[in-house]
Amino acid sequence: MGNPIVFDRESEMPDLPLSQGDMEWNKTGTWRTQRPFYENKTSPCNAACPAGNDVVSFILRAGEGDFEGAWNLLREENPFPGVCGRVCFHPCETKCNRSSFDEPIAIHALERFVSDFAAQLPGRKIEGPKPLRVPKKRKEKVAIIGAGPAGMTCAYHLARLFYDVTVFESLPFTGGLLRTGIPSYRLPREVLDREIAAIEALGVKIKTGVPVGPAMRMEDLKDFGAIFVSAGAHRSRRLRIPGERGRQVLNGLHFLQTIHLGEEVEVGQRVAVIGGGNTAIDVARCLIRMGRRPIVLYRRTRDEMPAFEEEVLEALEEGVEFQFLVNPIRIREGKNQKELECVRMRLAERDETGRRKPVPIGGSSFVIEVDSVIVAAGEEPDLSFLPRGVKKREGLVLTRAGGSTNVARLFAGGDFASRERTVAHAIGSGKRSAVAIDGYLRGEDPERILQSLIVGDGPSISVFPFFHGEGPSRNPHVVRFEELNLDYFEKAKRQSETKHPLAERVKGFFEIRSALSEKAALEEAGRCFHCGTCDECGNCYTFCPDAAVRREGKSICHEVDYDFCKGCGICFVECPRRAISLREEAR
Amino acid sequence: MKRIITGNQAVAYGVMLSHVDLIAAYPITPQTTIVEELSELCARGRLKAQFLKVESEHSALAACIGASTGGLRTFTATSSHGLAYMHEMLHWASGGRLPIVLVNVNRALGPGWNIWNDQTDSLSQRDTGWIQLYCEKNQEVLDTILQAYRIAESLSLPVMVVLDAFVLSHTSEAVDIPSEEKVEGFLPPFASPNTLDPQRPGAYSGITPPEYYLEFRYKIQKAMEEVPEVACTVNQEFKNRFGRGYDLVERYGKKEARVLLVTSGAVTSTARWVIRRMTEEGKDVGGLKVKMIRPFPCEEIKEAIRGVEKVAVIDRNLSLGVGGILAQELRACLYHQEKKPPVFGFVAGLGGRDITPEVIEEAIEYTLRRSRPESDLLWLGLKR
Numbered sequence: 001m002g003n004p005i006v007f008d009r010e011s012e013m014p015d016l017p018l019s020q021g022d023m024e025w026n027k028t029g030t031w032r033t034q035r036p037f038y039e040n041k042t043s044p045c046n047a048a049c050p051a052g053n054d055v056v057s058f059i060l061r062a063g064e065g066d067f068e069g070a071w072n073l074l075r076e077e078n079p080f081p082g083v084c085g086r087v088c089f090h091p092c093e094t095k096c097n098r099s100s101f102d103e104p105i106a107i108h109a110l111e112r113f114v115s116d117f118a119a120q121l122p123g124r125k126i127e128g129p130k131p132l133r134v135p136k137k138r139k140e141k142v143a144i145i146g147a148g149p150a151g152m153t154c155a156y157h158l159a160r161l162f163y164d165v166t167v168f169e170s171l172p173f174t175g176g177l178l179r180t181g182i183p184s185y186r187l188p189r190e191v192l193d194r195e196i197a198a199i200e201a202l203g204v205k206i207k208t209g210v211p212v213g214p215a216m217r218m219e220d221l222k223d224f225g226a227i228f229v230s231a232g233a234h235r236s237r238r239l240r241i242p243g244e245r246g247r248q249v250l251n252g253l254h255f256l257q258t259i260h261l262g263e264e265v266e267v268g269q270r271v272a273v274i275g276g277g278n279t280a281i282d283v284a285r286c287l288i289r290m291g292r293r294p295i296v297l298y299r300r301t302r303d304e305m306p307a308f309e310e311e312v313l314e315a316l317e318e319g320v321e322f323q324f325l326v327n328p329i330r331i332r333e334g335k336n337q338k339e340l341e342c343v344r345m346r347l348a349e350r351d352e353t354g355r356r357k358p359v360p361i362g363g364s365s366f367v368i369e370v371d372s373v374i375v376a377a378g379e380e381p382d383l384s385f386l387p388r389g390v391k392k393r394e395g396l397v398l399t400r401a402g403g404s405t406n407v408a409r410l411f412a413g414g415d416f417a418s419r420e421r422t423v424a425h426a427i428g429s430g431k432r433s434a435v436a437i438d439g440y441l442r443g444e445d446p447e448r449i450l451q452s453l454i455v456g457d458g459p460s461i462s463v464f465p466f467f468h469g470e471g472p473s474r475n476p477h478v479v480r481f482e483e484l485n486l487d488y489f490e491k492a493k494r495q496s497e498t499k500h501p502l503a504e505r506v507k508g509f510f511e512i513r514s515a516l517s518e519k520a521a522l523e524e525a526g527r528c529f530h531c532g533t534c535d536e537c538g539n540c541y542t543f544c545p546d547a548a549v550r551r552e553g554k555s556i557c558h559e560v561d562y563d564f565c566k567g568c569g570i571c572f573v574e575c576p577r578r579a580i581s582l583r584e585e586a587r
Numbered sequence: 588m589k590r591i592i593t594g595n596q597a598v599a600y601g602v603m604l605s606h607v608d609l610i611a612a613y614p615i616t617p618q619t620t621i622v623e624e625l626s627e628l629c630a631r632g633r634l635k636a637q638f639l640k641v642e643s644e645h646s647a648l649a650a651c652i653g654a655s656t657g658g659l660r661t662f663t664a665t666s667s668h669g670l671a672y673m674h675e676m677l678h679w680a681s682g683g684r685l686p687i688v689l690v691n692v693n694r695a696l697g698p699g700w701n702i703w704n705d706q707t708d709s710l711s712q713r714d715t716g717w718i719q720l721y722c723e724k725n726q727e728v729l730d731t732i733l734q735a736y737r738i739a740e741s742l743s744l745p746v747m748v749v750l751d752a753f754v755l756s757h758t759s760e761a762v763d764i765p766s767e768e769k770v771e772g773f774l775p776p777f778a779s780p781n782t783l784d785p786q787r788p789g790a791y792s793g794i795t796p797p798e799y800y801l802e803f804r805y806k807i808q809k810a811m812e813e814v815p816e817v818a819c820t821v822n823q824e825f826k827n828r829f830g831r832g833y834d835l836v837e838r839y840g841k842k843e844a845r846v847l848l849v850t851s852g853a854v855t856s857t858a859r860w861v862i863r864r865m866t867e868e869g870k871d872v873g874g875l876k877v878k879m880i881r882p883f884p885c886e887e888i889k890e891a892i893r894g895v896e897k898v899a900v901i902d903r904n905l906s907l908g909v910g911g912i913l914a915q916e917l918r919a920c921l922y923h924q925e926k927k928p929p930v931f932g933f934v935a936g937l938g939g940r941d942i943t944p945e946v947i948e949e950a951i952e953y954t955l956r957r958s959r960p961e962s963d964l965l966w967l968g969l970k971r
Contacts, residue, residue: 010802015743015780015810016684017803019790 028546032567032585038558039581041475041532045092045107047456050424051078052431054462055092055107056533062114063525071118074111076464078427079156079199080149082119082191085112086513087182088424089308097531100481103494105528106516112497113521119194138162140225140441145212148176149423150414151230152199153430154437157463159202161438166224167204170211176232177415178423180257183282184509185289212385219387226437228403229386230414230430233421237378239274243331244375248338252279252376259286268371272297272340274328275376276305281312283374284320288506295321295368297328299345299358318506327360328373337369381416401459402436402446403429411437428460435463479531479578488539488576495524534558534579540571589763594755597725597762598664598690598748599624601732603634604770608659608777611639611650615669616702617752618692622664644669648676648689655685656791658779660736663687666752667694667708674712681716681807683792686739686746686777688732689717693852694752695938703939704752706852706904710880710912716807718746718814719881721851725760727833730825736774737821742810743780751853752939765829773828811882818879835879836887841866844873845896846954851877851913854903854942861947872951877913885920892921892928899931899954901967903942910934910964931960935967
């Protein structure tokens, strides 16, 4: 305290008590029983992304209008934002906290917008990692079998870690199912081409038309320190019914591959498509675009269909017919058409997958007359080329989280090693394996490294801290809707991509959806709660009654001045997004 | 420009014309339409003020205190329980010598829960160091807001402008809304004697030890004692500019009347009508309107009462255990007079019961009939 001022009479005194000294001597922090601190936590979208995208960070950046920065952030985790923004089933949106408030953020639309925006920038270059502990060039070579999303993602991250990577692809082109399976009305080929070209630009060598087999056996890959097998699941499951090998009974994946390569397919007018997965839906929608009349036959109900809901809805819009609880039992040649004999099914108790098992209803058989039948009843990987001694279970290679098998040097991932067969899962798998292979080659425990990079409850990982040696690291706690302070949010309409009119879109294979406008993208990004991530809204600074929140210019320092913080918890409560934590003071 | 507006709208226009910088308020009936109107004016850009939504009346006044200390012209409005909730901050504002203007729309305190007209809420706060100005008509409401900022900022004291629930707040009258230019000539921008300067940190209203506290109170009291003179000057200037004004106390009716009826607030309008009629009937009665109750304008009242034989007061308020508050103030004021007229202290209209001409007439008749009141507290309209 300063020297006391002495007044002799009231006329010398001011009108009100005013101390010109300061109160800094009064360290009110000693009163504290609980301590606030800045701690970013995990958003539900990040936790839900099978590819391990840092969704909240890229949206935050996009919301600031820095779309290129947003794109770079996306590519820290995933080389395929343009692909994912279009074809991913976006579990991030299903988990978005905003859906408990009004509608979820259109994350997929933002991801697509950002990648399309970046694609139009002149002279853009791919930012490599800023290596902290990685030597410039690593001597080890890594082989990757299969140039689909898992293999290319693994190649991408390994190349960023300066490994010498070679991708072997059996088909004459890259992309795997992205090219052979997904129709161009969902994923234009130029988007795929530009994202694969960007991976190649990092120095990844790609050898197409090189199937593993007599010409190149696994055993021949001796020069490689590690091999990642991501050969996909291309072997169609058979129906095992009479007539399946007859004329005009086609295989769904093969059908899609043929038409996507622009080759002619001979297929009749009325086509039965057997199956309820994404392949069946893609086949049916392609048939509509070819002027045919498809009917999808599925042995369970619509609720059990593994196909993405949105795809099913669009298929219905476009005029695809469906028959549920129907199972084909025989294919015969009729007079003019094929006779597809089916039985009606009913759902019995749940099976091991949790779905109710379909069982035939006796005496219910009937015939559907069609010109062609396309079977899309699921796919399995072809494991025949694997070296002897690789452990398998139920038609899949046994792998640990990082894709390592029981055989040294051999890793596997993507559809080849998993039943979760989505693009995002494949990308996540490729990324985990890249980190695991790097750990393996450096003689470290890959599983331990992966564990340290886990997002939320896993199994997805974020490689940003691995590559950069620092942030954005987050507490794995996934922020719940109830933890947000909703006083700071207003209801706002979800921005959506426009779709081409139905009448037009069934006539061709051009992309159905148009990207968001820049204005809509900004608005949509602006709706994001940024669950668990500080966006410098400044509430903590504004509300702190002790001026104990530090700020430099306009930016929050994310430091609390514990000399004066009384631990009132106002910052914790007024933080709209739980980016501040509170713990009991240890004394 | 004349418009037909309610008392609450008159408040809002007064605040708008005063170019207030910050409004902080919390809704309570019958005040709410004041801040509703102000929020509209802010939203439309007619009033360039910060409109602060707060979580309570306590915070509303606290926000005004902070802003006023920082040199802004501030406003808040409340009623009844809201004002009671502000009680601590009322002291803080006057002790901090902050020229805040607050409008209180008189409303009875619960329980029983009641939203109607009663002055006990504002008069309960008479010892908090706020100047209190009571209004009779909507025009007076608007004009008093303009005068209130002048008085407040001249003496660094807060002012409470008071109007009756519903009788004024929600009742429309023709009100002349002066032009901005005309008001600007009367009410200059607020030049605060205090300036908060981050370069020169300081603590306002900090701890004050026993050796100085008394002196600070003395200085507030001295400022309070200056209020009547300053208010008269401000009113005179207002009259010159706008052609109308409001005395702190106003004697009306027959000049030489020996019985005087004292009222404050909107009931005065009814009293004027009753007194005019009774005077025509040959009754010896006049009226006195008291506009300012804090500081109590004792000298002005003594002057107005000179020669009067009996004083009747109708209080629409009650200090439980004593009686009507205005009557008590009057008795205290007249105590040292050589010739003291007896004060007939009537209490009427609590909780919004109408004070009709008949009620007023009953009080006057009672006073005319008797030389002294039967007791210090006389109830009007009580259902015994």
